[in-house]
Amino acid sequence: MTKKIGLLVMAYGTPYKEADIEAYYTDIRRGKKPTDAELQDLKDRYQFIGGLSPLAGTTNRQAEALRDALNDVYTNVEFKLYIGLKHIHPFIEDAVKAMYEDGIEEAVTVVLAPHYSSFSVGSYNTRAVKEADKYGIQFYHVEHYYQQPKFIQYWTERINETLAGIPKTEHDETVLVVSAHSLPKGLIEKNNDPYPKELHHTAELLRAHSNIIHVAEGWQSEGNTGTPWLGPDVQDLTRNLYHEYGYKNYIYTPVGFVCEHLEVLYDNDYECKVVCDELGVNYFRPTMPDTNPLFIGAIVDEIKNVY
Structure with a gap:
């Protein structure tokens, strides 16, 4: 019988539209609103690269590719994908709550960042665990995969x-x-x-x-x-x-x-x-990993070490 577990993919997040930029930047600044000049500087940077960052769409594609690769590799487990973002919806806490509502009791977590720091990957995991503790969900964390x-x-x-x-x-x-x-x-x-x-x-x-x-x-x-x-x-x-x-x-x-x-x-x-x-x-500047099978495979291999 196939066991269903969660796959919580966490990432930084990015504005989906220009109207999101101020709230997003305020969240990065822990609730402190940016000045008009600071906000305009960020908007100008986005304009320079085409209006907005492609990160949102890429994060979704990477998460879906990872889920599909895992479900190809694991024969007795079905991974259900949840995406949790640090600075914009769906927030990490929203994703964990959705797991609970779906009856998920176990989940693997991975951050789309290859190296571990207590201030990056560690902070994502802390937020996820704090929310999961409310619901009794058990997590298995990927802490890094740069060495894969x-x-x-x-x-x-x-x-x-x-x-x-x-x-x-x-x-x-x-x-x-x-x-x-x-x-x-x-x-x-x-x-x-x-x-x-x-x-x-x-x-x-x-x-x-x-x-x-x-x-x-x-x-x-x-x-x-x-x-x-x-x-x-x-x-x-x-x-x-x-x-x-x-x-x-x-x-x-x-x-x-x-x-x-x-x-x-x-x-x-x-x-x-x-x-x-x-x-x-x-x-x-060579192309970035995106959904390249080697990159996705590296995360899959690390997940095999934790689950």
């Missing part, structure tokens, strides 16, 4: 494809910039959070498996809190690498993200490219 061979294979293939388009004579003048979303430095250090070590491990795995010679690690998309965040920022890193080593080709792999959205389309494809253009060097 299929995840590394995905990025290795993209790096090697990009390198194939660069003359071999310039490979020693090419650098891979591996990055993830920055987080407040003080909080990371205070809690001995594994997040920076996991990004470093990712960079080392990509160095070992791909044809790249030079690898650098950076951080991006830091918040404006007035306190130090993890660095170096990828823009500063690009300038430093150019002045110190004279690299001609920069391959940006924002491995802390899993699809194209504002942080990739603006912070990488615009802001980093502006720096590359300023320095007279070449900008490359």
